[in-house]
Amino acid sequence: MDALRDLEFFGVLCRAGSLSAAARELDVTPAATSKRLAAIEQRLGVQLLNRNTRSMSLSAEGELYLREGRAIVGRVAELENRLKPGEDTVRGALRINASLGFGRKYIAALVSAFVQRHPLVTVDMDLSDHPLDLVERSYDVGIRFGALPDSTLHARRIAPHRRLLCAAPGYLERAGTPRHPVDLADHNCLILRQNEEAYGIWRFQRGREQLSVKVQGNLSANDGESVVAWALDGHGIIQRAAWEVDAYIARGALVEILPEYALPQADISAVYHYQQFVPPKVRAFIDFFAEYVADTALPTGGA
Template identity: 35%
Template structure:
């Protein structure tokens, strides 16, 4: 007895609403389809369908069993589709969202290289640090910086990072260098508005305690370019993930501050809906980002 064949026959009967329609869809005789369902009921020791001259209806056991049949059929179809897809170049559309800070710090270049390698994959990139409902928004993957909140989403660590305070040497010469986090209250702080820490910059004391400074300044923006350019032009002190400033720190255009009070380490993560049947193209993108971001700080 082929239980999968019996389950498929039963499912088609339920979906079409009659043995006749199911037989036509399956290319079998009505009597054979009816016998298949009877064999399934005998094997399970339960009535799955109530039969009348006018219609078929599911029993309670039949309804429960049908739900299981649907899951199994979907898994089988997904396995088949995945195997067929593995023999061809990945294709299709991926909608993703990520903070602009990641794009301007180097991840944008990584995405361009990804498309050069996989030209049949269409990327729709939404530059935003806001937490979206991925399912409702039709988003396949979100890249986030920072500790993750509890959610029903799956996640994969892509790289480690640390938030840091930076300023241009010219700003420090003019206004002085803060010696402790509380000194930031006497400085013009440039607030990156797309970050979860825009209302308070976190630091770690010598005892390991995490403390927050509610900084203020004359510029708040979700445009990472504007924040960085303002710092480069000595307009204030900025705070953000180290990969955002790495290039300018290396060139001496920005200087890290309060390093002994560095904030707790965090990470860059990929979030995606909890779905066993994650499309192959999305898995490929996640793995590609993990390979090229880890240890590279987006370079």
């Protein structure tokens, strides 16, 4: 049982993000937390965390220990739940990561409905302006759009979704409407800073034609709602997910541009890091997510 407790301790430590934060959560001293980590590493003969005075990160061995350890802890919890007759086996703490805008608009309501169906589950929802590492931050589920860069994660596609190019009618009256993606180089494009490698690069496809266009403009932000607001004010052209702009397009506040060109897909997926064993709370949440999206009038952009 000491090995199981060590796995649980390491999960708390990684979720907390620092020795001092873990110590507060465990109600022990930072020195005791550091000593226990050192004892685990000595027993295993590997370094689990790379750490200095200001930060810590998982080593390759630490990532494996955390990922497989959480699965083991989850399986033990599931076994104990199965031995309790007459009780809902969907229980425990569930940690979710989603984007700020989508999380506020859709996932918060989803979580509210989910815990009504499964009252023995507690949910910790963390919204961020960029996807966070599920393993290192000890998240059970992440809500993602588009292609997944991390091949070690498992994903379930929840719904098709499109990105759209659009601008306010007033801007198009002043600057003209692009007829081809290359025309965007002559327009004021409002850029969302999410991926520094692809900053200001917009990609398009029509049939076999594929092209990338370097765009620029006088406004950029790391917040999608701000970029949409600037477009509504007539400052320029934006590329956003359908759920963010469909309502504005429907009432004429924004106009879709170049609809015949496909932008990089933005399908909605639930991702998780569990390998062979997926805890019931995770399976239940993902199933509920798919059911909820199917029953909700979620804009897809015509996909």
